[in-house]
Structures are given as structure tokens and as C-alpha cells.
Amino acid sequence: xxxxxxxxxxxxxxxxxxxxxxxxxxxxxxxxxxxxxxxxxxxxxxxxxxxxxxxxxxxxxxxxxxxxxxxxxxxxxxxxxxxxxxxxxxxxxxxxxxxxxxxxxxxxxxxxxxxxxxxxxxxxxxxxxxxxxxxxxxxxxxxxxxxxxxxxxxxxxxxxxxxxxxxxxxxxxxxxxxxxxxxxxxxxxxxxxxxxxxxxxxxxxxxxxxxxxxxxxxxxxxxxxxxxxxxxxxxxxxxxxxxxxxxxxxxxxxxxxxxxxxxxxxxxxxxxxxxxxxxxxxxxxxxxxxxxxxxxxxxxxxxxxxxxxxxxxxxxxx
Amino acid sequence: xxxxxxxxxxxxxxxxxxxxxxxxxxxxxxxxxxxxxxxxxxxxxxxxxxxxxxxxxxxxxxxxxxxxxxxxxxxxxxxxxxxxxxxxxxxxxxxxxxxxxxxxxxxxxxxxxxxxxxxxxxxxxxxxxxxxxxxxxxxxxxxxxxxxxxxxxxxxxxxxxxxxxxxxxxxxxxxxxxxxxxxxxxxxxxxxxxxxxxxxxxxxxxxxxxxxxxxxxxxxxxxxxxxxxxxxxxxxxxxxxxxxxxxxxxxxxxxxxxxxxxxxxxxxxxxxxxxxxxxxxxxxxxxxxxxxxxxxxxxxxxxxxxxxxxxxxxxxxxxxxxxxxx
Numbered sequence: 215x216x217x218x219x220x221x222x223x224x225x226x227x228x229x230x231x232x233x234x235x236x237x238x239x240x241x242x243x244x245x246x247x248x249x250x251x252x253x254x255x256x257x258x259x260x261x262x263x264x265x266x267x268x269x270x271x272x273x274x275x276x277x278x279x280x281x282x283x284x285x286x287x288x289x290x291x292x293x294x295x296x297x298x299x300x301x302x303x304x305x306x307x308x309x310x311x312x313x314x315x316x317x318x319x320x321x322x323x324x325x326x327x328x329x330x331x332x333x334x335x336x337x338x339x340x341x342x343x344x345x346x347x348x349x350x351x352x353x354x355x356x357x358x359x360x361x362x363x364x365x366x367x368x369x370x371x372x373x374x375x376x377x378x379x380x381x382x383x384x385x386x387x388x389x390x391x392x393x394x395x396x397x398x399x400x401x402x403x404x405x406x407x408x409x410x411x412x413x414x415x416x417x418x419x420x421x422x423x424x425x426x427x428x429x430x431x432x433x434x435x436x437x438x439x440x441x442x443x444x445x446x447x448x449x450x451x452x453x454x455x456x457x458x459x460x461x462x463x464x465x466x467x468x469x470x471x472x473x474x475x476x477x478x479x480x481x482x483x484x485x486x487x488x489x490x491x492x493x494x495x496x497x498x499x500x501x502x503x504x505x506x507x508x509x510x511x512x513x514x515x516x517x518x519x520x521x522x523x524x525x526x527x528x529x530x531x532x
Numbered sequence: 533x534x535x536x537x538x539x540x541x542x543x544x545x546x547x548x549x550x551x552x553x554x555x556x557x558x559x560x561x562x563x564x565x566x567x568x569x570x571x572x573x574x575x576x577x578x579x580x581x582x583x584x585x586x587x588x589x590x591x592x593x594x595x596x597x598x599x600x601x602x603x604x605x606x607x608x609x610x611x612x613x614x615x616x617x618x619x620x621x622x623x624x625x626x627x628x629x630x631x632x633x634x635x636x637x638x639x640x641x642x643x644x645x646x647x648x649x650x651x652x653x654x655x656x657x658x659x660x661x662x663x664x665x666x667x668x669x670x671x672x673x674x675x676x677x678x679x680x681x682x683x684x685x686x687x688x689x690x691x692x693x694x695x696x697x698x699x700x701x702x703x704x705x706x707x708x709x710x711x712x713x714x715x716x717x718x719x720x721x722x723x724x725x726x727x728x729x730x731x732x733x734x735x736x737x738x739x740x741x742x743x744x745x746x747x748x749x750x751x752x753x754x755x756x757x758x759x760x761x762x763x764x765x766x767x768x769x770x771x772x773x774x775x776x777x778x779x780x781x782x783x784x785x786x787x788x789x790x791x792x793x794x795x796x797x798x799x800x801x802x803x804x805x806x807x808x809x810x811x812x813x814x815x816x817x818x819x820x821x822x823x824x825x826x827x828x829x830x831x832x833x834x835x836x837x838x839x840x841x842x843x844x845x846x847x848x849x850x851x852x853x854x855x856x857x858x
Contacts, residue, residue: 292767
């Protein structure tokens with residue numbers, strides 16, 4: 215028969231082992247308030263180190279660094295707002311050294327934006343004018359020294375220290391290892407609702423917050439159009455109800471007038487035309503859509519583009 | 533010494549076990565109670581407060597030179613010559629501190645940080661004028677050592693004969709702006725100012741998602757420690773207060789290329805535009821006011837310039853200074 219002392223002694227040893235285990239777990243749990251470097255990656259974050267398959271000749275140059283909402287500005291300073299307002303969850307970055315003249319290197323920024331639409335918002339709102347599309351992930355483009363990719367809820371930037379063909383090839387290889395080849399659907403379906411006539415290729419984007427400087431205006435799809443020799447932005451935002459869209463239109467009109475905007479007549483049904491700072495803003499609603507033309511050079515251009523957009527949105531079954 | 537082979541009775545064993553258990557429970561309770569879940573603050577203000585002297589020439593008419601071209605080193609030399617020569621600003625024996633923008637560990641080609649060529653050129657000019665020592669410093673956003681090396685600023689500064697002053701915990705002392713609302717008893721990068729008689733600010737012209745622009749006034753932000761990202765909530769007031777607090781000998785604003793979008797980090801060469809200009813001035817507000825004209829955005833989107841001017845930190849009417857164009 216086992217003595218009671220033996221049972222109790224074993225229990226005490228077990229308790230000590232349990233205590234040690236808990237201490238080790240807590241010790242290894244990253245604290246986002248103080249973590250600025252290290253390999254620790256929190257729940258939901260995209261782990262670069264785990265996902266990147268570096269091409270030949272590419273080797274890690276630094277340990278992965280993880281950033282959360284409280285520390286994002288430690289990495290990207292004032293640009294953090296852009297991501298935070300779009301639903302940012304976490305960022306993991308890592309630098310990789312390449313072989314070649316001048317010791318080139320690249321840095322991978324893998325943002326977890328929580329949702330695919332959030333990733334699309336930060337991807338599209340920063341799209342560069344000289345973007346060259348790439349068949350990677352849910353959408354990608356390259357500039358002379360950088361590759362930008364979305365894949366699901368991840369937004370990935372790969373930036374190089376120099377502009378060189380072999381460096382670009384390495385960046386695309388890293389991008390492929392992170393996001394895979396192009397998937398069939400590259401952008402949210404709302405992007406298909408813009409009329410095709412005059413649309414500037416690659417100009418469709420999603421603005422997450424504080425659109426046109428108006429705090430209440432969020433989740434707005436924008437696109438640029440060529441009209442009468444000018445490039446003009448048109449936009450729409452699907453709200454939860456027609457009433458909300460109408461309220462938002464009234465509030466935006468008030469915002470423009472607060473900053474010197476003056477109402478002008480327009481022939482477009484149920485629309486408002488507001489002249490402000492040598493430009494013309496046309497706004498209207500169609501069901502749950504709040505839509506319009508932003509900073510048109512003249513009323514005719516605003517009405518022409520506004521009419522096109524209105525027709526396109528009327529054909530949509532929201 | 534206790535004989536461990538000596539048998540103890542059941543009561544004694546249970547008493548000792550209870551005592552041991554109570555000790556463990558007490559230890560655990562103390563650990564739980566004193567566990568700092570949020571971690572230490574970045575830089576708690578401590579030590580003797582630091583007062584920043586004025587490094588500019590008091591009462592002298594502000595000067596500004598706007599030099600056009602894309603070769604940084606000769607542009608700087610020409611601009612300094614046009615303003616009276618480096619001897620006008622740096623005297624033999626001076627201790628010179630150059631505050632660069634080394635905020636990010638990004639390569640110089642991306643235009644997010646002060647260009648190393650410009651740093652080397654300025655260090656060389658100061659030493660040529662007889663400066664006893666030239667120190668280059670910043671408190672970067674990212675890891676300081678990586679920032680200074682990968683931006684090229686560190687090697688350039690050392691190569692030209694300057695000393696690098698990386699921010700250490702002991703480098704910070706609390707500083708306040710008289711009448712300031714935000715900069716009160718705030719950790720300030722005071723250490724590199726020891727023995728300094730002249731201060732030069734050097735920054736690129738950049739778009740900035742939060743403040744509209746980052747130029748020489750915003751560059752003083754890198755003199756702050758602590759959890760300074762809190763200031764982003766009222767960044768224009770903060771920059772105004774920095775403009776009042778920091779009175780430099782000279783500022784150099786590099787707009788040979790300008791980051792037009794996606795600032796302050798940029799990342800793509802396509803975020804940059806060749807604007808072929810270098811501004812050298814004794815008035816940081818005037819330098820920024822001119823720099824703002826290169827960003828293709830209204831001045832209203834950079835209200836810190838008007839705020840700084842209204843507070844008396846300088847003039848935003850750069851044309852009133854009769855700029856020297858070269």
C-alpha cells in the first residue's frame with residue numbers, strides 16, 4: 215500500500231513542475247507593448263520567417279520583427295494611421311541579403327489586415343503610378359525597386375535597396391513563396407461596378423477611412439476617369455441603407471460648405487453640385503449607394519461622369 | 533546538522549508540508565501582484581532637467597539660399613558660400629551637432645532619410661572651418677544601429693571625421709518648453725548636446741501621412757524620447773512647440789529629390805520626384821515654407837508651418853527674406 219506521504223510528496227513535485235511550466239509559458243509570451251524585435255509572432259499575424267522560401271543566394275540578414283497596433287508606428291511612424299484605420303492586426307518584417315555589387319538587400323513587410331477587403335484597401339490606396347501588374351496572389355504589382363502583393367488578408371511589401379534585374383527577380387520569387395501564383399479573383403466585386411468608358415487602367419481603389427478629409431466618409435471605392443482632357447476621380451460607397459446614404463450625402467455637403475463650398479444648379483436628378491476651391495464636387499445617392507465625382511474641373515465634366523456612374527449603379531442589385 | 537535518515541512522524545510531516553505550501557502560495561501571490569503586464573515605459577523622464585540653448589544668431593536677419601541642381605555636395609558648398617561662407621556659421625573651436633533624419637533603416641536611394649553625401653559634405657565643411665568636434669545624431673524610429681548603417685549616414689559621418697551619437701537610455705533628460713502644452717518634462721536627447729555650440733538640422737522633403745509633410749521642423753521630432761508616438765494625435769501643435777524649443781544655427785533641406793506620396797516611409801522609387809533643389813537657411817520655418825511649395829499640395833495641409841510662424845518661431849513668408857537663388 216502506498217503511504218499517504220508518498221502521494222502527497224508526488225503531488226507537491228507535480229505542482230512544482232506545473233508552476234515551472236506556467237512560468238516558462240508566461241516568459242515566452244510576447245508583450246506587444248515592449249516587443250520591438252524577435253521571432254515571436256502573435257495569433258493572427260503573418261510570419262514571414264515561416265512562409266518565405268528564400269531563392270538561391272538570398273539569406274536572412276536580420277531576425278523577424280513583430281509589431282502590433284500599439285507598436286506599428288515604431289516601424290513606419292506616421293504612416294501607421296493608414297493601416298490602423300483600415301483594420302490592421304499585425305506586421306512582421308525581415309531583411310534579406312542578396313549577392314551582388316553593392317551588397318543589395320531587401321526588406322519584407324507582411325501586414326495582417328484582418329480581412330481581405332482591408333488588405334485591398336491599403337494595397338489599392340498606395341498603388342504607384344508606374345505599377346507593372348504581376349501574376350501573384352490576389353493582386354500584385356512591381357515598381358522599379360519594389361513589389362506589392364495582396365493575398366487573402368495579407369498585404370505584403372518587398373522593398374529593395376537598389377534597382378537591379380536580379381534583385382527584382384529575387385523579390386518576385388519571395389513574393390511567390392509568400393502569396394503563391396495569381397488566383398482567379400483579384401479584387402472585390404464592387405470594383406466591377408465602375409463604368410468602363412474612360413476608366414484609367416489600374417486606378418480603382420478602396421479608401422478605408424477619412425476619405426477626402428471627411429471623417430465620416432469610409433469604405434469608399436474610387437476610380438480615375440479621363441474626361442475632356444482631365445483626369446477626374448469618381449467614387450461610391452455602399453451603406454447599410456438608403457437612409458444612411460442620404461444622411462451621409464447631406465453631411466458631406468455640409469462639410470464642403472463649411473470649408474467655403476457654394477451650391478450650384480445641376481441637371482442631374484437628386485444630385486448636389488458644390489463649387490469649392492476652383493473645383494466642382496457632384497454628389498448623389500442611389501438606394502444604399504452614396505456616390506459622386508470629386509474635384510472635377512468644371513460642372514459639365516462632373517455631370518457627364520456623374521451620369522455614367524449613376525447609370526452603372528442603377529444596374530447593380532445591391 | 534539534521535540527520536536526514538531520522539524518521540519524522542506524520543504530524544511533523546504535515547506541518548512542514550503546510551509551511552512549504554504556504555510559502556509557495558505566498559511567493560506566487562507576490563509574483564502575481566507585482567507582475568507588470570504592460571512592461572516598462574520606453575523612457576521615463578528622470579534626472580536633471582535639460583535646457584536647450586539658442587544656437588542661432590540672436591537678432592540677426594534670417595538668411596535663406598535656394599540652390600538649384602541635383603548634385604548634393606557642390607550644391608551645399610555653393611549655398612553656404614552664397615550665405616557668406618561656412619565661417620559665418622562655424623568658428624574655430626566650435627562643437628557642432630548635426631541632427632539628421634535617420635528615422636528608418638532604409639537605403640539612401642529611397643529618400644526617407646538624410647542623404648549620406650550631404651552629411652559627409654556638411655561634416656567636412658564644419659571641420660574645415662575649425663570645428664573642434666562634429667557629432668551626428670538622431671533618435672530613430674527603428675533600431676538606431678541599423679538605421680545609421682543602412683541609411684549610409686553612419687559610414688558617411690565617420691568617414692568624414694564626425695562622431696556618431698546613438699541614443700542610449702542615459703542620453704535622455706527631461707526638457708520643457710516654456711509655456712508649452714505638450715513638451716513638458718518630456719525625455720529629450722540631451723546627451724549629444726554636451727559641449728555643443730552650434731546646431732545644424734538636415735532633412736529631406738517628404739510627404740507625411742499624418743502631418744502633411746516632414747521637413748526640417750518635423751525632423752526635430754527625432755530629439756524626443758519616450759512614447760512620442762502619442763504626439764501624433766496633435767502632431768501640428770507638437771511640431772510648433774519643437775520649432776519654438778529648437779533654435780538651430782543652420783538648417784539644410786534636401787529637395788534634390790522629393791518624396792511626393794506614401795510618406796514618410798515611401799518604399800518605391802516611384803514615390804520620388806526630382807525637384808533639383810537644396811535649401812539652406814537660418815530660419816527653419818522659412819525653409820519648410822519653401823519646401824512645402826514642392827509637394828504639390830496646399831499649405832493648409834501642413835498647418836504646423838503656419839502655427840510655428842504665428843508662434844514666432846520664424847517666418848513662412850520666405851520671399852520676404854530676399855532669398856539668394858543660385
